[in-house]
Amino acid sequence: MNPQSVNSDHPQALARPLGALSGWQERRAKELMLRDIGSCVRISEVAEHCNLSRSHFSRAFKKVTGHSPQGWLVRMKIEKAKSLLSTPIPITDIVYECGFADHSHFTRTFSRLEGITPKAWRRAFDHATSQPTQRPVIDRNIPDWRILDNLVDGIGQSRSRELRIVN
Template sequence: MTHAAASPSRFAHQLAQQYGLDEVPASRSAMPSLDMARMHYPEPHLFVLAPLPAEDAFVVSVELERAGSRRFFHGNAQTHLGLLEPGAVHIADLAERPSAYVCSPFHSVLFRLPRSTMDEFARESGGPAVAQLHCTPGASDPVLAGIAAALLPSLKRPAEACRLFIDHMALALCAHLASTYGGSQGRRPVAAGLAPWQERRAKELLAANLARNVSLAEVAAECGLSRGHFSKAFKATTGRSPHSWLIERRIEAVRGMLLESTASLSEIAVACGFADQSHLTRVFGARTGSSPALWRRQRLRPAAAPAAAAAAGGCATT
């Protein structure tokens, strides 16, 4: 089955409506900072990607699997691509109303980037505005392939996506596109970390909102910094990205509730910022090497053992 999968977004809805694809239902985790979709066409037959409505935006496609030939049409020009390897990239300007003929199965991640998004990134980073994005169609880009792979779980399970992580990846995407395909180097990154008050405020805000999808912009604004500057400064200060630090605090909160409450795993998951029990189990297992249920049993058993032994001893002496 051919389908488009994404966080609920106008772009994913456009793809679903334009090409008659299935769209993932809306979830509680919207990602306004990054408009993306996953397209999968498994049948070896002609598939026509007709032009989307013209707008001042770019679409960047990254191949997830080896794909066959296709032909792109943009403006009065056309580009023919042969065999595409995983990580192959193509960039289209939606103002030119690009279209394509695809004759073989494909599996791609697509990013939609309005020019206004690139302009906002340029202002924050101190670099020049990006007029155009130029790439050799079909060329491999390991960085974009890595970004697409990192975001794939968020596309498959949008309810579990962490806003801080999505925001961070959106900045990384814009930075790479601007420097590699837009000719913009921006300013040299500042190595300094956060001031003590900024670190304290950022941690307080994150810790107080474990169950809420706080945005990178929200935390950065509390520190009086741009998103990019804050993200780098936070890691320079703590040794962790904001997203990684938040996940650690959530796991700490889970441990506390496992030991100190009788709440169910599903209740603990929601209280600590996870989408559901399944999401909690995957993240907890990856961080601790154990499931939450097993971790709880192993730590509660020693406390129960003396009572059990005393009870057994009491019975033996009577």
């Protein structure tokens, strides 16, 4: 019997599902994929380093991470891009630093995963970090106490939200 298939109440680490990568395989695979994130990483080479076939590696990786190896790598590229977008580096440099083929490919992928374009994300990030946090204003002249709270949406436009406090 495979010890990974036995459910245990032992307080040690949770058992991995059957067919998943072992701990060392997962660490090695992620390390290899992240090491050269800006260049083309071949999944077959990563699988070879884990002593698995490409198809078995892909299935096992998905069981551990919930994403295909390629999907996971794209998400990591977008996370790296978001960290670089918080700096003044031009977006065109970020595109190639993160390993995307061109600007439009980067924009499409970023927008699909984040729901906003990289430029709008950068503007929202800059706006959020440049604005000191505003405290809600309590207007005590209104009989039922309204708290006016200015919010900034993802496009950079401000809108007001009213909260009514009932005594």
